[in-house]
Amino acid sequence: MSAYRLLFLGFAMLSSALGLRAEPTPGKRAVTAGEVRATPEEPGIAFNSVHVDGPYIAMTFDDGPSATLTPKLLDLLAAHHIKATFFVIGENVAEHPEIVARAAREGHEIANHSWSHPNLGKMSDDSVRRQLRQTDDAIKNATGKRPTLMRPPYGSITTREKRWIHDEFGYDIILWDVDPYDWKRPGPAVVRARILKETRPGSIVLSHDIHPGTIEAMPSTFDELEAKGFKFVTVSELIKMAAARSSHPSPQPSDNVLPNAVGSPSPTPSPASSPN
Ligand SMILES: [Zn+2]
Numbered sequence: 001m002s003a004y005r006l007l008f009l010g011f012a013m014l015s016s017a018l019g020l021r022a023e024p025t026p027g028k029r030a031v032t033a034g035e036v037r038a039t040p041e042e043p044g045i046a047f048n049s050v051h052v053d054g055p056y057i058a059m060t061f062d063d064g065p066s067a068t069l070t071p072k073l074l075d076l077l078a079a080h081h082i083k084a085t086f087f088v089i090g091e092n093v094a095e096h097p098e099i100v101a102r103a104a105r106e107g108h109e110i111a112n113h114s115w116s117h118p119n120l121g122k123m124s125d126d127s128v129r130r131q132l133r134q135t136d137d138a139i140k141n142a143t144g145k146r147p148t149l150m151r152p153p154y155g156s157i158t159t160r161e162k163r164w165i166h167d168e169f170g171y172d173i174i175l176w177d178v179d180p181y182d183w184k185r186p187g188p189a190v191v192r193a194r195i196l197k198e199t200r201p202g203s204i205v206l207s208h209d210i211h212p213g214t215i216e217a218m219p220s221t222f223d224e225l226e227a228k229g230f231k232f233v234t235v236s237e238l239i240k241m242a243a244a245r246s247s248h249p250s251p252q253p254s255d256n257v258l259p260n261a262v263g264s265p266s267p268t269p270s271p272a273s274s275p276n
Pocket of ligand 1: 063113117153154276
């Protein structure tokens, strides 16, 4: 083989390798009812869970606010002195800004979950930008503060989107490592059992404050998580703990921390019909 051909072959192999590393587009594997793309983490930008020294976890509630269920949940959280994070839908914020304002006033974190819950991984940048901007504005109007986190509906987002969204909005992209599949409405006992089984220090627990069974599951779920020694913080607080931890590398062993770190596996793909 001539040197020229070798050179050409090398170039072809390199470009194909580069092509393989590019983010697979969601179109490659059509998202149909019953499946969704897994979403890999991006260190420092996207989190499924967080590496922390201590029994800290973040409870997250998506797709609200709900006119009836979110106030009930806020009462429960207040009774337990628990701070949670709400990934809200812009449309719902516009409809019930007073509920979002109450949640923020009571110390909960309000974060962006898009305007109308579309599959961001399949949309143009401009459409994604509108979804996030409108919701960002609605949250600012309701609470006086802009959010710093977003969660893509269905966990569907490309690596490229994660980067530009992070650059443009300053958002961290928040996924989850505990999923009780509460949107399938399996009943409060199952929701509770799944959360209790999977939650580790640093976990980000996904559920939805738009399903009655989820709200019903929460009092005993909170009781039992507390009994196990878990402490509840917002997602931003959890991330800050990880940052503080990595900027102070300590020599003491941290065997009490379970291997549930940034860089851990993606969340189990969940059906596209999931209102995550
Ligand atoms: Zn959702």
